[in-house]
Amino acid sequence: MSDPTATAPEPGERIPDAPLFRDPMHDGATDPTVVWNAEAGEWWMFYTQRRADAPGPGFGWVHGTDLGIASSRDGGRSWLYRGTARGLEHQPGRNTFWAPEVIRHGDTYHAYVSYITGVPHAWVGDRHILHYTSADLWDWTLASRLELSSDRVIDAAVWPLPEGGWRMWYKDEADGSSIHAADSPDLYSWTPTGPVLTDRAQEGPSVFSLGGWYWLVTDVWAGMAVHRSDDLRTWHRQAEPLLDAPGRRPGDDAVGNHGMCLAQDEEGYLVYFTSPGGDRPTRVQVAELTVVDGVLRCDRDAPFAMDWRPERTVALRGGDLPD
Structure with a gap:
């Protein structure tokens, strides 16, 4: 619940849209991630473009998906649909692409994309993570x-x-939908290091640094579970989840699902999606994150202004990765 004494930003302050974004093609934007496009001078959002309008049996509508792209020139407050990522297909036919993770190192962008062959109507089939590069x-x-x-x-x-x-x-998913880890010296070769979070089934991890701690946020289908660490190896689960109760902004009246966290100096933001009413159409939203006495908090109803800048971004999203 928001603070009843909080005051809304003054007119003209930089308030993000709510909903932040809706996919104009299929109305199924999910699993959002954002990255600074240095060449275009814009923030870009990549997301799973669910086919919420697709007919057919079972869960075919969540498969056969492209990766949608939207751009923002105003610090992340509003977004323009731009199309879909090109060059992902490597097998014939129609296939499934989910949950992009997009980062930059040097002059190269790296995407780690979940991939399923074909368009299954049920939660079946192998799933793999594919690594792509782009200039x-x-x-x-x-x-x-x-x-x-x-x-x-x-x-x-x-x-x-x-x-x-x-x-x-x-x-x-083969290990009870637990969270595992792998390490790499170069972003190309990866060695599995074993399970990290095994206390419950969960998905959609997002890792970031804010308030002197590392945070690992996961989607538990009843809001977001929060885990804290000082070394990226040992994680302690926070008692209070995030986004586990519906909000009051337009399109925010459902629990928060699979998102990513962006730190801007000492400010934090959680970009996530909702399915109001449990229906197929989805909304992308953004809410402010704060750290209070070592606890990560997110009041999705609290008013806030926002102006993302690449030079303020903490690692990964706003410039080159460290050498």
Whole structure:
């Protein structure tokens, strides 16, 4: 519940849209992630473009999906649909692409994408994480299929390790939908390091740094579970989840699902999606994050202004990764 004494930003302050974004093609934008497009001078959002309007049996409408792209020139407050990522197909026919993780290192953008062959009507079939590279965020080239802990892996999240190299967190459905990790010295070769979170089924990990701590936020289908660490290895689950009760903004009247967290200096933001009424159409939303006495909090109804800038971004999203 929001603070009843909080005052709304004054007219002219930089208030983000609510909903932040809706996909104009199929109305099924989910699993959003944002990255600074240095060449265009814009923030870009990549997302799973669910086919909420698709006929047919079962869960075919959540498969056969492209990766949608939207752009923002006003610090993330409003978004324009731009199309879909190109060059992802590497098998014939219609296939499924989910949950992009997009980062930049040097002059290269890297995308780690969940992939399923074909358009299944049920939750069946192998799932793999594919690694793509790009020079412009439009056109992508397949680098490899990652060999991880099983053939049922999705939802990659990547963050640099303090001693060098990178760690990836992902969901392993073959291990009770727990969160596993893998390490890489170069963003190309990855070695599984084992399970990280095994206390419950969960998905959609997002890792970031805010308020002097590392945070790992996961989707538990009843809001977001929060885990805190000081070394990116040992995680302690926070008692209070995030977004576990519906909000009051337009299109925010449902629990929050699979999102990503963006830190701007000492400010934090959670970009997530909702399915109001449990229906197929979805909404992308953004809410402010704060750290109070070592606890990560998110009051989705509280008024806030927002102006993302690449030079203020903490690691990964607003510029080059560390060498």
